[in-house]
Structure formats: structure tokens, C-alpha cells
Amino acid sequence: MDFLERWWTFVSTRGDQIQSALGEHTVYVVTVLGLASVFSISLGIATRRNVLARELSLAVTSVFLTLPSLALFTIFIPLVGLGFAPSFIALFLYSLLPILRNTITGLDGIDQSVLESAKGMGLTPRQVLVTVQLPLAWPVILAGIRVSSMLIVGIAAIATLVAGGGLGDFIKSGLARLPLPNSLESIWTGTILCLLLALVIDLILQALKRATISKGIR
Amino acid sequence: MSEPLIRLENVTKSYPGTEAPAVGNLTLDVYEGEVLVLVGPSGCGKSTTLRLINRLIEPTNGRIFLKGEDVTDIDSSQLRRKIGYVIQQVGLFPHRTIAENIATVPKLLGWDKVAIASRVDEMLDLVSMDPAVYRDRYPKELSGGQAQRVGVARALAADPDVLLMDEPFGAIDPITRDRLQNEFLRLQQDLKKTIVFVTHDIDEAIKMGNRIAILREGSEIAQIDTPEVILSDPADEFVENFLGSGAILKGLTLKKVRDIDLHPIPALEMPVMRDEALRVLEESPEKTAVLLDKDHRPLRWISEASLNRTSQPIEKSGKPITIDLQPEDTLQDALGVMLQSSVGMAVVVDRSGKYLGCCSIESLASLIISDSGGASSS
Amino acid sequence: MTVVSPPRVERSSLAERLDLIVAPIFAIILAVIGGAVWLYSDIDDTTRAILAPEKLQNQLVQTLVLGFASSALVILIAIPIGIAVTRKGLPRLKNFLVDTLGLAQALPAYGLIVLFFSWFGAGIGTVIVALATFSLLPVLRNTIVGLEQVDNAVIEAGRGMGYTKRQVLFEIELPLAVPVIIAGIRTAIVINIGMAALAFLIGGGGLGETINSGLKLDRNPAILIGAVLVAILALIFDFLSAVAQRYLKPKGM
Numbered sequence: 024m025d026f027l028e029r030w031w032t033f034v035s036t037r038g039d040q041i042q043s044a045l046g047e048h049t050v051y052v053v054t055v056l057g058l059a060s061v062f063s064i065s066l067g068i069a070t071r072r073n074v075l076a077r078e079l080s081l082a083v084t085s086v087f088l089t090l091p092s093l094a095l096f097t098i099f100i101p102l103v104g105l106g107f108a109p110s111f112i113a114l115f116l117y118s119l120l121p122i123l124r125n126t127i128t129g130l131d132g133i134d135q136s137v138l139e140s141a142k143g144m145g146l147t148p149r150q151v152l153v154t155v156q157l158p159l160a161w162p163v164i165l166a167g168i169r170v171s172s173m174l175i176v177g178i179a180a181i182a183t184l185v186a187g188g189g190l191g192d193f194i195k196s197g198l199a200r201l202p203l204p205n206s207l208e209s210i211w212t213g214t215i216l217c218l219l220l221a222l223v224i225d226l227i228l229q230a231l232k233r234a235t236i237s238k239g240i241r
Numbered sequence: 242m243s244e245p246l247i248r249l250e251n252v253t254k255s256y257p258g259t260e261a262p263a264v265g266n267l268t269l270d271v272y273e274g275e276v277l278v279l280v281g282p283s284g285c286g287k288s289t290t291l292r293l294i295n296r297l298i299e300p301t302n303g304r305i306f307l308k309g310e311d312v313t314d315i316d317s318s319q320l321r322r323k324i325g326y327v328i329q330q331v332g333l334f335p336h337r338t339i340a341e342n343i344a345t346v347p348k349l350l351g352w353d354k355v356a357i358a359s360r361v362d363e364m365l366d367l368v369s370m371d372p373a374v375y376r377d378r379y380p381k382e383l384s385g386g387q388a389q390r391v392g393v394a395r396a397l398a399a400d401p402d403v404l405l406m407d408e409p410f411g412a413i414d415p416i417t418r419d420r421l422q423n424e425f426l427r428l429q430q431d432l433k434k435t436i437v438f439v440t441h442d443i444d445e446a447i448k449m450g451n452r453i454a455i456l457r458e459g460s461e462i463a464q465i466d467t468p469e470v471i472l473s474d475p476a477d478e479f480v481e482n483f484l485g486s487g488a489i490l491k492g493l494t495l496k497k498v499r500d501i502d503l504h505p506i507p508a509l510e511m512p513v514m515r516d517e518a519l520r521v522l523e524e525s526p527e528k529t530a531v532l533l534d535k536d537h538r539p540l541r542w543i544s545e546a547s548l549n550r551t552s553q554p555i556e557k558s559g560k561p562i563t564i565d566l567q568p569e570d571t572l573q574d575a576l577g578v579m580l581q582s583s584v585g586m587a588v589v590v591d592r593s594g595k596y597l598g599c600c601s602i603e604s605l606a607s608l609i610i611s612d613s614g615g616a617s618s619s
Numbered sequence: 620m621t622v623v624s625p626p627r628v629e630r631s632s633l634a635e636r637l638d639l640i641v642a643p644i645f646a647i648i649l650a651v652i653g654g655a656v657w658l659y660s661d662i663d664d665t666t667r668a669i670l671a672p673e674k675l676q677n678q679l680v681q682t683l684v685l686g687f688a689s690s691a692l693v694i695l696i697a698i699p700i701g702i703a704v705t706r707k708g709l710p711r712l713k714n715f716l717v718d719t720l721g722l723a724q725a726l727p728a729y730g731l732i733v734l735f736f737s738w739f740g741a742g743i744g745t746v747i748v749a750l751a752t753f754s755l756l757p758v759l760r761n762t763i764v765g766l767e768q769v770d771n772a773v774i775e776a777g778r779g780m781g782y783t784k785r786q787v788l789f790e791i792e793l794p795l796a797v798p799v800i801i802a803g804i805r806t807a808i809v810i811n812i813g814m815a816a817l818a819f820l821i822g823g824g825g826l827g828e829t830i831n832s833g834l835k836l837d838r839n840p841a842i843l844i845g846a847v848l849v850a851i852l853a854l855i856f857d858f859l860s861a862v863a864q865r866y867l868k869p870k871g872m
Contacts, residue, residue: 332776335869
């Protein structure tokens, strides 16, 4: 098709731009996921016994997800300025709930008899957590991380509106130049690359799943 | 025999991809007022056959007749409103009250509100559940036995002539199941519906059925006859194996407790004086009496020995009565209860728990002996 | 042996109550922040112009119209599809739909809106269709899940008693699936109101316009107040949906 040819030309002549935008986007996703996972999983573990604390954390993090993305990206600007900072904060807050919720359900869903036998064998609560509970809850937690990653890849495109870079740049510049030549290709590039990045991250997470989950519970 | 109420004529049900049909060229008649039990091993097609009657499953071949009318092609939903249907997991609508559940078919048939309301109460009474208490409750508040009672009430609400039941008591604990079976038999005596009942339990089949159809794979009828005939004269090895060993013992399920003469054990109703109790015991042949509470319900077995052994009040002497029988219980149940009892006898009570009499192993034995004597001479 | 059971759909009553409290509290906190900014920061003429009440009012209405129109569209499309796809005989279509739409979630909404703009031109209609496409998944998936988790025994009893297939759907399946479906609609409404903030990109108006003006003209108060307003709007509708979710739950469940 004519369009595909033009698009191919567009893409192949902008290798550097694509690389940097893709790089920025990936940095967002990876850093946010990393930090959010650590934070959410810790929060999930810390609040798993206290019903009030747990429900409160779930309620608050789900309110974050309710907030419109543009609002969350821009509301911190007076505090931290434009660029990477507000984008990072917004994406971080968004990605908390899925991971937190899955950490809690994952830990909750473990068969009581397994925990009891672990305790009965003399494992301390901490040992039970680290050697039994977390490994067993890990598949569910990973599923939560996956949901968050899909969420973030799409939303990170908005970073461009606050000068945060990322693949959204292509969409923005394409929009600005419509209907001039190469504008449509630019938009498609931004959009499709997000999708591809999502697929790649998904594959990586699946590989991670296979590598870290014991055969016994797969 | 008169015209059958239900007739399955050369009905076949086959599923694409499987060679053998689930129901193979079956011709089956059900007569008015009878309880026909379909029984057979798992997978023989008995549930499928049942559901062909109300066309929840459509036949691949053959015709279905209800009251002489060919109903194979009519609107199936209309057909089902005339047939009561009870399933094992009950399937009460959780988002509706018990009253609304029971009112379902009458509402579909366009009954007016007043008629529906009184019918709902009538049905709840029928299954021994106080309408005032249960009418506005929700299914989630009921126990398994209660839920199935409502299931039956719901099926009977529009007064269908036919009732289809698919292992209705299968998901219920044995004690409640027994009670429900007895109640159902009492109900059937009054209502005289035409019932097709599916079960995998041969004992239940013998207890509940006027006729039993023992089915092989493909819903092929191995034998269809009254329980007495099947037990005394099994048609082939398949039927014999299905009946299991101990046909005589199985035969005990044919007779009910009400068929035995109750043993004349004297009953003492509280409050009673020690002296009078001793006098009565003196006169009784077994030196045993039943102690009743003031509501005429059995409490304890009292014997002369136990009374003399202790200076305790009467209510604490002797042995407590922990199990009882009802007239509808089969002799097989009775035997089990009597063997458990410490005195080799069992009290028989009516549906409100009031004492009727006692049942002893001797009277059971003489019944068996006279029966098998009769059978072997035929 | 499954050692970890699937997540429960039921929520404790504490969770439900918190649901109804936390969002309004957040909204109030945001309103306070917005008020403080309005009162205590440097509001010059440009900012005043951006934040002119009539302007804000218009944008508010625009955002609402967009949010609701797209949600209504999604409901009208997704629920019938969800119903159709869970009828007997279409399991493969259903799986296919759920899988592809799952992937579609990773598509940037921003990109979608702009693409739709390039195809269909500017205006509210375009935004509505773009938003609807994006929020299709939650409603469709929840319709499917909600219908599938209805106890089969109840459906069989209904059919056995003489309900037609249509009656079974409307009297039994849908009422019992309502809690799950409404949860999906709630998600869709929140997504749509939130994404409606991006409508300004293609001439669809809305409160995003205020935020954008603030960004372009470098007026932080405007940015903040715009963000606060659109956030409060989303929280209000989330709260209303949560209330609806609670009161539309059939009794007896």
C-alpha cells in the first residue's frame, strides 16, 4: 500500500529520533514499574494483617487511578516544574493500584493449610513470608505488574504535553502539522510504537514469569 | 392400563461427534398418578431422558406425547410451564424472595395477584414451611433441605399434572434426605401427581417408585416394572448386578414401618410416680416401658432393673431415646435403627414427633419370614 | 492442587464504605488546594482571563457532555455485544474479542484521539467515538464476566420452568450480572471523563483547554486550577457511580 511505503520511508529516515523517543518512553516505564513494584509490594505486605490500613491503601491508590491523566500530569507542575518530574510522579501514582491489589489478593489466596504447616515446622513469620508466601503469591503479583505496565505504556504518551518527551512527541508533532505530509505517519509511528513496546514488555514479563515461578505451581 | 399421560415414542438423542446416541430409540410410557423412577449407572442417559420430556433437550428423532397430544414441535417454553421441574442444585433465583420464586410460573401464566399470593402461602404450607416466616426471605438464608422444599413448592405452584425430578435429594445430607423423602411420599399420597424421578440410588428408587425403569447405556430399558417384581425376578445379569447383593434385604425397603404391627410396649407419660411406673413395668411382658414427656414425645427407655438400681428421679433412669422412626420409613431403615438401639427396639413417632408405638426386631423378623415364605412358593 | 485461588469479586462492607468516603474526601482536599491557589497566588489579568467563569462553565458542560455521550455510546454497543457473545455457540469469538481488546488497552488514548481526528475531522463527534473506543473494553469484559458467573443451576431452573431464552436473559441473567456490569460502566465513565480532558487537542473543548492555556502561557495557577477542576469532576462521577453500584445491587445477593 502507498501509505505503508511512505510510512516505511518516514521510519527509516528518523532512526535517531525514534531511538531517543523510544528510549525516553522505556525509561519511564521501567523506572516507574520498578519503583512502584517495590512500593506497592511492601505496602501490601505491611498492611496485610490490618484490615483498615489495607482497605485504606486500596481506596487511596484507586482514587489515583480515577484522576484524569492530564490532571495528574499537570497538577504537580507548580511544585516540580515541567518535564520528566511531573510525568514520573503521575505515572508512578497510576501504577500503584494494580500491583497493590494483586499483592493483597495473592497473599490472601494462599491455602491456609500450607501456611499452617509452615508455621508448624518452626518457620518464623518472616521466613514464612519470604520462603512460602511471596513465592506462592508471585504469579498473581506479576499479573498485577503486567496490568500496570500496559496502563503506563499507553498513558506515558501524554508526557509530551508537559514537555516530558517519550513516544508522544511523534503524536504531538504529527497533530501540529496535519494535514501536511508526514504528519499522519508521525502519528501512527507514535501510536504503533507504544503498542510494540507494550508487546515487548509483555513478552519480557512472560519470560520473567517462566523463569521465576516454580514448575510446581505453573 | 389407561392411556399413558406421557409417552416417549421411538425417541433418540444423539450428539454430533459421538457415535453412540445418548438415548437410543426409546419408547416409554408414564401413567397418570404414578411415580416412575429412572435409575441406572452414571452416564446411562437417565437425566437426558428426563429432559427430553420437557424438551430442555430436543430429540433428534421420535415424538413426545403429553395427555395424548403430540408436543414434539410446539413452543417449548409454553410446554414447560405446564410441567414442574426440580433439579439437584435447586436453582432458586437468588435475587428474588421465596414468595417471588414460588410465584414464577403462576405469574408467567397470568394469574392475578390475589390468587398468586394465596397460592404461595398454600405451597409453603404444603412443604411445611411457615409462610409468615419464609415468604419474604431470600434463598441465601435457607439451608439445603429448606431450599429444596422451596424448589418443590415452586414446581407445584401452577398445579402441573406432571412433575420431573432430577436427583432432587442428591445434594442433601442423609438424615434430611430421609425426612424429605418421607414427606414427599406423604405429599404424593394427597396430590397424586404423575412423577418421573431420576436417581442413581437403587434404594431411593425402590422406596419412592411405583414403577422403576432400570436403564442401560443409551437409556436402553433393561427392565421396567414394579419394585416387587424387579426384586424377586430380575430380568438379566445387568439388573441383578445393579440391584446388588441381598435382594431380601433390599426387599425390606419395599415395606414401610406402617406395615408392621406395632409392639404393645406400655407408655408412661410425665409426670408419673415411681410406684405406678413399677406397677406398669411389672405387668409388661418385656419389663420395659417408654417414658414420654408431657407433649407425648418419647424420652427414655425405662426398665424395672434400671428403676430399682437407682434412687434418681424417673427422668434420669434408664436409657435416653436418641433415634426414632416414622411410619413412612422403610423396614431397611427400621432395621438399622433397631440394631443401633440398646434395647433392640425402636420408637415410632408421627410427623409432629408424638409417640405411636414400638417396632421390635421380632416383628420384623416374622414379617420377613412370612414374606419370603410367600415369595418362594410363587 | 491450586494453592493460590483466583481473586474474589466480593468486597467487604468496610471496603464498600471506604469506597464512598475516600473519593469525596479527596475531592474536598483538592477543592481546598484549588481555593488556596485562587486566593493566595498571583492572579494576573492573563490568568483571570483563562479562568473566566463563563469559560469554565462552558468547558465544564463540554467535558460532561463528552464524558456521558461516550459512556452512553459504549454502553449501547458493549452490552449488546457482551450479551451476544456469551450466548451458546460463540466461545471462540468471545475469547478472540477479549484477547484483542486486552491488547488494545495498551494503545495510547492520546494517539487514538489524534488518529480519529485525522480520519474524521475536528469536533465533539470525533472525540466521542475515540473515547468510546477506548473505554469499550471494561464494559465489554465485565458484561461477559458478569453473565458467565451466573450460576448455571439457576438458569437451568428458569428454563425448566418455562422461561423463554429472552426471559431468562432479562429476568435472571442480567439482573444477576448487574453488579459486575455496573462496575465496568463505572470504570468506563471515569475513563471517559478523564480522557475528555484531552478533547481540547482536536477542538473538542472541555476543561483541558484551561490546563493547556495555562501551560502555553506559563501560568501555574491556571494549570493547577484547571487540573483540580477536572479531577474533582471525575471524583464526583466516580462517587455517584459507586452509589449507583451499591443501590442497584439486587437484594438477596
